[in-house]
Amino acid sequence: MKMTDEQxxxxIEGEPNEELEAQLAxxxxxxxxYDELKEVVExxxxxxxxxxxxxxxxxxLSAIEKEKNKVSGNQSWLQIAAAVALLIIGFGAGKFSGTDSSNELMALKDEVQSLKEVTLTSTLQRYSASERIMAVNQIEEKGTVNKQLVxxxxxxxxxxxxxxxxYAALQALQKxxxxxxxxAELVKSLEAQNDPLIQISMITILVEAEERSVIAPLKDIIExxxxxxxxxxxxxxxxxxxx
Amino acid sequence: MSLVKAGQLDYLNELFSRYSKRIYNYFLKSTLERAESDDLTQELFIRVMKYRNSYKEGHSVQFWIFQIARNMIKDHFRKMKIHKDQFNLVEVIPEREDVGDDELFEREKKLHRAMKELSDEKRELLVLSKFQGMKYEQIAKMRDTTVSNIKVQVHRTIKELKEAYFQLEEV
Known part of the structure; x- marks a missing residue:
């Protein structure tokens, strides 16, 4: 009897067919x-x-955070932005009041900078996850960071x-x-991480950086x-x- | 999913880690386009989040997610038909290291080349049934047709794929 490919x-899919099995032999x-079809299916x-x-x-992940932020309707990031804006307005008012020496200008710039950094740090410590991500992104955008921010x-x-x-902090640290x-801190941190996405990202970053000291922690992870x-x-x- | 629906959006992360790889590979192997699959995967999870209230309690989450994915891929194929010349099909096999030995790697490469010879719809059917291991009953429900109809279509497509696969060997 002629057997079709469909049969x-x-x-191959497991449907019993005694007649066909006997004919195959x-x-x-x-x-x-049969072997050709089996190879393709396998x-x-x-x-x-x-x-x-x-x-x-x-x-x-970032879209999830945005949605969470929308749901919670939290406005505190705006409050921080308002505080920085107030300081800048204060600086502008001072400039127009007459004492416009370059030293004072530098000092005020440093003050604004340092306030921004303190604000970012405090945001990372206190506010919602979405705001913490925004703070991390701000640090990343700065390009250069001091020891405190790292x-x-x-x-x-x-x-x-x-x-x-x-994850956002890791992406920022990659810079x-x-x-x-x-x-060295990333190698140390790898051992403490348990989220697969972060573990995989961290391994990739350290491999790209050719950081050989990560080999021992990697062996522990495998175990x-x-x-x-x-x-x-x-x-x-x-x-x-x-x- | 019920928790996500109830507003506990932290559980979306769990949904993502559970389904993202399957969904990404479903898009990748059906469309054979990496950039499009990146966008489709991202868009799918945004839709899951946005339309979380349309999920019906007690139903299979996997089925619901794949239904959204299928609708997206149908739109994609429609778009492809209009702008076909703008798309370049790519190799979508895993890296050699992931596959293991050379023989398996070559077989995988050949399989994906043969898959390119199939129509979009037929390729997507095989991705669901054979690559994703979805049961004919589930696919039939998803495509709103009978199990026997799906079975016939899958078997015919395997036959067509086999021809393309062994023709590659002769070239």
Whole structure:
């Protein structure tokens, strides 16, 4: 009896067909067709998955934060902006009052700068997750940071309750990866992280920076039972690249 | 999902980590376009968040999410038909390191080249049933048709894919 490809596929999919199975044992042409179809079906079912790119993950996480912010309707970031604006207005008023020496101008600029940094730091410590992300982004936009802000970012990365804020802090720290202290802090922080997205991002950043001191913590991560398979895989790849 | 619907948006992160890889690969293997799949994945989770109130309690979250994904991909294919010449199909296989041995890597490359020979709709059907391992019953429900109809379509498409796959070998 002539067997169709559809019948062969049904058998591959697990539908029992004794007659077809018996024919397969004796008909080499039929067996060849069966093997070819099986190869294609197996290739599909064992096909590997591509990892979601980080910028997609970050985009979604940031959209979630925006939505949360909308829901909570919190306005305190605006209050901070208003405080900075008041200081700038005060500075402008002082300028028009007559004492316009360049030293005073520099001093006032420093004051504004330092107020901004204190505001960012305090935002990271007190306000909602969305506002903390905005503060982290502000630090990132500054381009250069002082030790205090780096240490605030590290402490945010290690202890913030929101994974989205921790992720934003990591992205901000990536800008300063050429700094040896930042790399050392990231290696230390990796061991304390348990969110797969942050673990994978951190491993990628440290591998790109060719930071070999991360190999030992990576081995520990692979050993840990609670580490997800994706993170283990990323850690194994990282070790291969760095050794 | 019920918690997200109730306004606990922190659980969206969990939904994202549970479904993002499957959804991303569904888009990637159906469209064969990386940049479009990036955008579609991002847009899908924004829609999940925006339309969270349309989720019906007790229903399968996976089914609901894939239904949204399917509607998006249908729109995408429509757009493709209009601007087909503007799109370049790309290799969407994982990196060699992810696949393991060379033989598997080559097989995977060949499979994806053969997939390009299928129509968009047929490719998407195989992605759901074979790459994503979705049951015929679920696909039939999603496409609002019968299980036997889906089964026939899948089997015919596998046959077509097999022809394309082994023709590549001869080239």
């Amino acid at each position: 062969l596929i049904a058998l 004796s008909d080499s042409n039929l067996k060849k067709r 290739a599909m079912s064992t096909s590997g998955d591509v990892e979601v790119p980080f910028h997609v993950q970050a985009g979604v 240490s605030t970012l590290i402490s945010t990365l290690n202890s913030d309750e929101s994974p989205n804020v921790r 300063f990866i050429n700094n040896e202290d930042v790399r 840990k039972e609670e580490t997800t398979p994706e993170v283990k895989q990323q850690a194994e790849i990282a070790i291969q690249v760095l050794t």
